[in-house]
Amino acid sequence: MTELVHARPDTPRAALVTVGDELLLGDTVDGNAAWLGRALAELGLRVVHRTTVGDDPAAIRAALQDEAARADVVLVTGGLGPTEDDRTREALAQAAGVALRTDPEIVAALEERYRARGYERLPPTNLRQAEVPEGARALANAYGTAPGLALEVGEALLVALPGVPREMRGLFEDHVRPLLASRFEGRLTPVHVRRVHTTGIPESVLAERVEAALEGLEAAIRAAVEVAYLPDLRGVDLRLTARGARKQAEAALEAVEEALADVVAPYRFDDPEGDLAGALGERLRARGLRLATAESCTGGLVGRHITDVPGSSTWYAGGVIAYANRAKTVLLGVPEQLIEAHGAVSEPVARAMAEGALRTLETDVAVAVTGVAGPGGGTPAKPVGTVWLAVADRWGGGDARLERFAGDREAVRERAAQAALKAVYDHVAPA
């Protein structure tokens, strides 16, 4: 159980209600629920339950009352828009047994906002957004029109937030976080989190090695840190969580991080967002180096990840998507005979691609990827997932390696792209 082993007995319980027909009908995936769950858990609350209902005031009211009976705080998202389908305000009022009244300050703010955008007047439908349950506090929305609402219902605090993710997150940070911190002062176990980003090692193998490495730790320290494995196509993130007073928590985290250092070292990269291209960019920028890419099976995915990083033009000159074999020759100077002799997916061709990119784009370092992404194109000698990676630098250094990636076309391409970024990252590591 990923339950918080060290939660205090008086840890406040949180519950969520997410509102919208589009959620029940599957038109929208409930990303808000995941974001809030994580934010509340890291704040130190225990998320105990979640309900999703459609745009039906009776169902919303029932869900609010139900969750309010089992939690100290209930967050409800959605249903605060200006249309007829937006029923959360009235449901909240009904759950609290109070009336809705129009708040003139909110009306004035809405009118001002529309005037500023060049509209002559506020569309009448938007007036609904100024309705506030008696006794509720409006939470100013700097990111949209609907204010959030906070209201006591029985022993519980109910907080209504817009469903638009950017607005929801903005109001959470502006209002909800400080509100909860003060309401539950003394009851929130501070959470300290460290993330270790890895790529190139499967979750199960990593978990086995990490657990073995942690066995040597003192029992109290090992018990103080929860280790979670968060895998996706790009790699596995290790999330280390410790609760309690900063000094002891950080000491425990430090001990755990040290204990697994050797295990993760070959696979680890450092970036605040867990973005390998960002980490690579930092290394290249710090050393004043420029990179070129030569891609075949990844078809532009490596370039895309690199250029996802703002400011990448500082350290990335560009690249070649040499998808057809002829393109490898005309764009990268890979001799036709080399491709004929060894095949496009081979060490000599990978190396020639990297050297070609280095030369043509006049950079300090270059990386090449050539492989069989699937579903077709595999042979017994080179099945789907076979990928050659090569790095070349202008001081004559270079490296090539063969990988076998599991999974479908998408998985092979993504894993190959990550491996290419990691290959350069390692090649330009500080001495």
Added chain:
Amino acid sequence: MTELVHARPDTPRAALVTVGDELLLGDTVDGNAAWLGRALAELGLRVVHRTTVGDDPAAIRAALQDEAARADVVLVTGGLGPTEDDRTREALAQAAGVALRTDPEIVAALEERYRARGYERLPPTNLRQAEVPEGARALANAYGTAPGLALEVGEALLVALPGVPREMRGLFEDHVRPLLASRFEGRLTPVHVRRVHTTGIPESVLAERVEAALEGLEAAIRAAVEVAYLPDLRGVDLRLTARGARKQAEAALEAVEEALADVVAPYRFDDPEGDLAGALGERLRARGLRLATAESCTGGLVGRHITDVPGSSTWYAGGVIAYANRAKTVLLGVPEQLIEAHGAVSEPVARAMAEGALRTLETDVAVAVTGVAGPGGGTPAKPVGTVWLAVADRWGGGDARLERFAGDREAVRERAAQAALKAVYDHVAPA
């Protein structure tokens, strides 16, 4: 309200329970809930409610009983794995008021599966997966180890499926769909869905024009079709849904599609998966044409979308990621003076990039994208979002156009990439 206006009075109600601490804690986004919601809605059931609970048998049992009281069928996902945290089997048994018993057939199947994978014997923990509530039917799992379970609880049918998405979807198709079709025979209003894929027009503008175009329709026909707008960064999908007997439903859909044909024509593309690159590939393949790409601000995103399509090597030779200006010159032959005179983000440079790619990669058609993705790099004359697109073909044809895309870096890049694909798609349209 997106509620099914034409649902029969006896339309069966469905409810979902999704189980897992990782869902409440936000480590996993509830994709299963969205997928099932859509599948059930298209089958003709009305999804009324959804609960998400942690790995706590009491909470799971309460959720099952609660949903069983309000729905005719309850689908529960998660908690069927082999670990201690997997509690759904026991919760299901408790909700039904029956005992759990070990099914020897399932044990045999599990042992066989492990032997086939080369293990000597079944790990004892996996025996839990052979436990079945008395009276439940096991649903064979061809995609993993845990069988699904189907059990009557009061008036409701409860179906437990694995939480692993691929397994959940597989068991739904293999067992749940036929089970529901037969159980609710006569009560399921068949749903007929058509999707119209568009790109290059904002949702609000499209909605305005579509609604205006549909005003001319006979009221009964207009009322028979529900029009839903599903926007994302790549464009807007129109989902047209009609319920009831095939002949009338299809006639209504046909009438609606015809009525909005002119409105969507400039923005529409046809692909079963709604993938513009796939649609483009079909057109190029049908005409025996090959494509090259020249990208600047999109950094490989166009090539990536193209090569996401299996078999794209038939019609895509490759491309250039000419991120730095020098790269535009060395890889595409764009004269330095042209870039100096007009700037990299200009019509002459876009055209030269397209012609350069055409020539170098020896293709029939080429597309180039050059723009300001942001957040930096904007000027008053060329603010963030300014993008020039150019298409060139080897018969001297060509086209260039200026776009202004809204949004952040990710939005500008994705919209520019889609616009590039659409530009070629339109250029090679059948005469």
